[in-house]
Amino acid sequence: MRSAAPVLTVLAVIVGIWYLAVAPMNVRVALDQAERAGEAVVPEGSVPRRAVSVWRLMRDNSEFVHLGYALERPRLPTPQQVGQELWKTTGEMVQKGRPFSKRGLIYHGWITLQSTLWGFALGTLVGILGAVAIVYSRTAQLSLMPWAIISQTIPIVALAPMIIVLSSQAGIEERGVPKAIISAYLCFFPVLVGMVKGLRAPQPAQLDLLRTYNATGLQSFLRLRLPASVPYLFTSLKVGIAAALVGTIVGELPTGAISGLGARILIGDQFGAPLAIWSALFAAAVLAGALVTLLDLIQRITLKRMGMAT
């Protein structure tokens, strides 16, 4: 709680800078609008204005600067506009009794969340299995680990359209499957690295002790290695779920998807609706924050019950 005051201060400063930046960013559009409404703007015409700096424009036309804060298609919307748009597409929908309307962000967020969770589950499974293989087999370690690292240096987005073409040719019409594969690809690596570290966390002395108990390999895995890896697992799960969300949204961007937060960004871009882009971005941020916080909570409860809380 010690950091609440600094965080809030920094947030307030960021919002302040944002508000200040809106005026210069939007002044040209605002002046165009004022001119079309028949007002006298210096200099006349949007083409000659292009040669004049925004600061000069703001000084010469100070009475029109406020227009930049209420544009319908701003280059940079105000935080208030973004908040209103967010509320209009979530809270208001709920009040009207249609929370899952296709025009609302709750529906699109739900689509994105589903793919994220599938990808997260798949990626976590692959990561954990890979880690077990790497810890128990020297051959697997030597052959898999370098490729796991190389796989992370390949920009998956290059593969995203390919995965969609492939899966649609393979007869999978569902959009969620390719998106889940992409997000699994992004999220398996942190889990793999964390689990390898966690499964190797027990000291040799502890492993020796189990050997003196005549424990089988499976027993020492279940009773010692697996519990010891839990803190590492949770740390990497938090990184992994954020990566999975990024993967899903990237999977929705270049592929002509029509539902999901990434698709909202794409559609907002194509229809020139910047407010839709910004509200979808913030919805994605809220979703990411909620998922990480949820995992953090589960981590605390689990570690406490296991007696590992610090």
Add this chain to the structure above:
Amino acid sequence: MSWLILALLVWLGGWALNIWLSRWDRLRAVRIAVPVIFGVTLLVVWEALVRGFGISPVILPAPSVVAQTFAASTDLLWIDFQQTVVKGALRGFTIGAIAAFVAAVLIDRSKFLTRGLLPIGNFVAALPIVGIAPIMVNWFGFDWQSKAAVVVVMVFFPILVNTVQGLNEASAMQRDLMRTYAANYWQTLFRLRLPAAMPFVFNGLKVATTLALIGAIVAEYFGSPTRGMGFRISTGVGSLSIDLVWAEIAVAAIAGTALYGIVAWIEKRVTFWHPSQRR
């Protein structure tokens, strides 16, 4: 049918060879040979499966076809590489890394800012920032500037967070020692704290190399001049020249691995003293 049997045989053979080889896992040659054999096995199995099942090249071209296309269109690939990697990703990466580094050193002087900015930086680093690509294309135009802008925003926070964390790495004892030497702030910074921060800085840089390529390619899906890897991939998928798309993916993979390798190589030279570099 014979292709499928070949795939199975190559798979089993490669695996057996690797198991046999990994008995000498202390040898450097074995450490390199085993993953290479694994990779080659994958390629051969891919080739054999594509031929065995008669998969149309429109869906999944065989590696040999991709290699031919790669060799035949190096001019095109080179133009795309320059546009996306050299102009977009590398410039953005450099600007973002320098900005984040300077910001971290400035933030570090104030305890208040460190405590306020770090949680926010951590949070922003976990966000899907690629989504800002259409906004940046709108602000900075279609050419490489908008791609670099996306990359700057994407790499900024991971490097910032890691650097600030690294600057706190030098222990109180070490700082006290510097004080007994009558070292001033800058001397302490350059002689003690920045070197101690380097393993963290390089962690951030390594994460950022991948992000830089992702940002540069995704931003091209939202408009680009008629060149660039993202442009070629999206139009290639549309016009069903999938072999060219795979060639671009190969370029992306090589570029990504090379970037990561360069950063890792510099890291090895700079942080040679760190325990993780010991063999």
